[in-house]
Amino acid sequence: MDPLTLLRDYTIRNSLDRIVRVNDEFRFGSDYSFAATIETAYRSKHAQQTRRYTLETLVHFITNHHLKHTDYIQNARALRIPAVTLPDRKPLLDYLTGKVQSSDSIVPLDFPNINPQITNLDRPNLHHDSSAAAAAAAAEPLVSESEGNLIELIRAKEKPIKDREAMLVFANRDFYSVLTAATKRDEERQRTEALQRKDNIVAKNRIESRGFSTGEDANKMRKMGEGVPIILVPSAFSTLITIYNVKDFLEDGVYIPTDVKLKQAKGGKPDCVTVQKKFSRDRVVTAYEVRDKPTALKSDDWDRVVAVFVLGKEWQFKEWPFKGHVEIFNKILGFYMRFEDDSVESAKTVKQWNVKIISISKNKRHQDRAAALEVWDKLEEFMRSRSH
Template identity: 30%
Template sequence: MSNLKNNENQDKKEDNTNQISLENMSKNQIKTLLSKRIATKRKTISGATTLETNEYKLFEKDREKVRIILAKEKHIETKETILLSKKKDFSNILEIVKRVEDEDSKMKNSIKKNSIKKNDHTINDPQSSIVLPGGFKIDPSKSTITPQSTKPKGSQMPIIIIPNTANCIINSTNAQKFLEQGKFVAPEDYIKNGGSIPKFGFIQIVRTRKQTKLHYQLCDDPKKINKRDWDRVVCVITSGAASQLKNFRWKKPVEIFNEVRGIYFGYEDIKPPILVDSWKVKKLTISKNKRHHDTTAVYDFWKEIDIFIQTKKPFMKEYIK
């Protein structure tokens, strides 16, 4: 406090002397006097250097924090900022596109050449069959051209299990004609005309879809399906009796109808058996008299088969195109 009072008194004295002598001094002398006075104040004020040192330290701390923040900062760029960058050059993009197109055209040409080589016919053996583009082959011993068969091997065909009992309206007596042609013949009419329920084991049927012939196998005896072929079973046309499911690979109806699509055919005016309502099966109806409704029932049947194969049997590629 005493220092501050002394400084104030000194300033007052200097002000009084300055007021007296400033009038007689030149401008340069006044400037020199002012600079000396400022230097004197800096020396006399206590703690000035300490304040400057503390301010410098605070500034250094802030600068360190800013440096850390900037180091962690991620610069977000847009397509406009990238295009405006002087270091980016996109002139080679057209060259890259052209190179990719050339490679694609080369690959297509090589595929065409390979397909032509496969379709070339042999001329060394006059009796050998000549294969033409489109899958047609000529046998010199015959005078007609026949397309190559697209029939899959027996080990690749989907299997549909059907009942061979008279209490089911779709069984081994009429299943083939019904599923191939959409024509229903009641089993009782078949038996009245002197027929008996056949037991054929396996029989092949052909379905035409989008001008493509697809081959399936009907099986009326699950005992004849070996362990490996159970993976090809896609459907069981059930009679509604539990005895039909005895010789299946799976023991419980819940497991069976989870692994195989269950279909029940019944007359529209007759209620299905009680077990059918408790099973996971699709119920389709057939009219006793309206034969023009048969095609609708067949369409609904194949629709269920296609959906099941697509979701459960993706390895049967030709059947889910």
């Protein structure tokens, strides 16, 4: 199978995550591998007549086609990958995603003129284990000398493909690192769960140590101290922070778009996600629950809600047990995430609310950590004021 057809097939099946680059080649699952710089059958109409897009260019384009063209060009230049021209973007995207079945930009690669009728290779009875077939095979060769030359021409154009066993053979590498990485992740998960249980116990002990053991005051303090604090995020995908990517942003300080996380997700949508401030020097780290279904919260759960990421729309708070956004943001800390180069109009409504606007870059991922720290600082300051 040629690389252009294979890339189109993987795009239509939403299997681009199975295309992995290893050194100077792309591997399509465990079945095919091609050199990154191999030319494909797709030729640009707006460049030299002989210019064909390489597999490297097409893979980079289809995985970054959501970027603006200027951002895409800059990204391609930074990686030193030839870019797809602006006029070619839409017809190429339509073909790779299956919107059109063919394109006049597809010019098959030239192969030597060969005779397709190699009759001796298509004998139906050669695989039968019979004396007649054996005698026929011994009487004449499978291919003639001229046919053998044609086969050599075909093999000269072929790319050897690795099988599953060959894929597991690497020089100076074993799978011990895979085992240790898996073990490390399991230990990290166990530590997280242990810290969460410890936080609940510490909060409970603090309440009892302050002398709140009976009466209405004790019940009020227990409501604020028991259980894990809740952070609400919108369920709409139009917002930057959702239940799919909130853990990467708050725990690791990295923003990953929701559509990317959806492709990586295994299983259904989670009802609740637990996050912690991992990049902290504090010995006691508080765990938070992140949810995106306010209607599923009970009255006791609302006492644990400490923060919310807002959409900037009033209807987000339609069924909340508060009189309006003024009361909400007096009791709950509000955040609004935006890209730093978005228009001012997008945050016009939010600027009238008592919320903190957090700006991140569309492309500079090294700046995400500072934005995540800003969220944690405001949240921890709010939690301290709430406990007094």
